[in-house]
Amino acid sequence: MGGAGANAGDHHQAERPLRPDEFFGEATPGKVGMWTFLISDALMFGGLLLTYGILRGGADLWRPPDQPPLGINFTAGLTFLLICSSVTMVLAYAAMVDGDRKKTVGFLLLTALGGILFLCGQYHEYFGIWHPGLTRQGLDFGSSAYASTFYVTTSFHGAHVLSGVVILLIAAFVTWRGRTDVHDIEVVGLFWHFVDLVWILVFTLIYLIPE
C-alpha cells in the first residue's frame, strides 16, 4: 500500500487493487480461494453421503428395531435456525457494504449466536439436556451402519459449524477493530452459507428419507 496515497485522486487504488479478471471478473483471489476450498470440502461431504447411500441402499433392514428413530421436528427447528443465521450473515455483509461497522459486528455476533444455538441443539440431540439423548436411547456409535453413518456425517457437519462460529467471532472482533473490508466479510459469509447449504442436504438425506 506504500505510496498509493501519493497520487491525489487515486485513493481508490488501495481499496480495489485488482483489475477485473478475464475469467473471474470482480471476484478477489480470496473469494476464488474460498470457493476452491468449498468445492473440496463439498466432495468430502459427498463421499460421506454417498457412503451412507450405498450402505442404506444395500441394507435389508436399515434401522435395527432396538435403536431409536431420529427426531424430525427438533432437527427441523435446527434447520430453521441455520436458515435464519444465513440471513443475519447476508445482513452483516449488507451493513459492511454500507460502511456501517457497528451493525456489521452486531449481525456477525447474531450469526455466531445462531451457530452456538445449533451446536447446543446438536449436543442435546446426542447426549440430552432436558430429555435423554440418542446415546442414552441405544444409538451407540459402531453398533450399526445406521448409527455410524448418522454420527460421522452429523458430527463432521457439527465440526464445520464450530469452526464457522470461531471464524465469525474472529471476524466480528477484527471488524470491530476496523481491520476488515467487504471482501473479508463476503468470504466469511461464503463459508457460513456453505455450512447451511450442506445442512440442508444432510437434513433431507439423513433425517427425512422414510424407512
Add this chain to the structure above:
Amino acid sequence: MSHGVGHPGHVNRKQYWVIWLYLLLLTVVEVGLFYVPGIPRGLMIAALFALAIAKAALVGLFFMHLKHETRVLKWSVAIPLATPVVYAAVLIAEASWRLL
C-alpha cells in the same frame, strides 16, 4: 484492507428476506411430506431430493452471490458439485437394475 465503503456489492435486502421465506416454505413442505401417509416411497424420495437441491441452489445463487459471478466461476463450482450427483445417479440406476 482498511476501507469498507465504496464497493458496489450485490445487496438486495428485500430479496434476502424473500429467499428466507422460500427456504422456510420449502422446509415446511419437506417436513410435511414426511408426515403425509400413503405417498409411494420412490416418489417421496424423488420429491425430497428435488426440494433439497432447490433449497441448496437458492442458498448458493442468492446468499453466496453465485448468480452475480462470472460464467467461468459459476461452472467451476457447478461441475465439481455435480460429480457426486452423477455418481449417485449411476449407483441408483445400478441398484434398481440389480433389484429388478
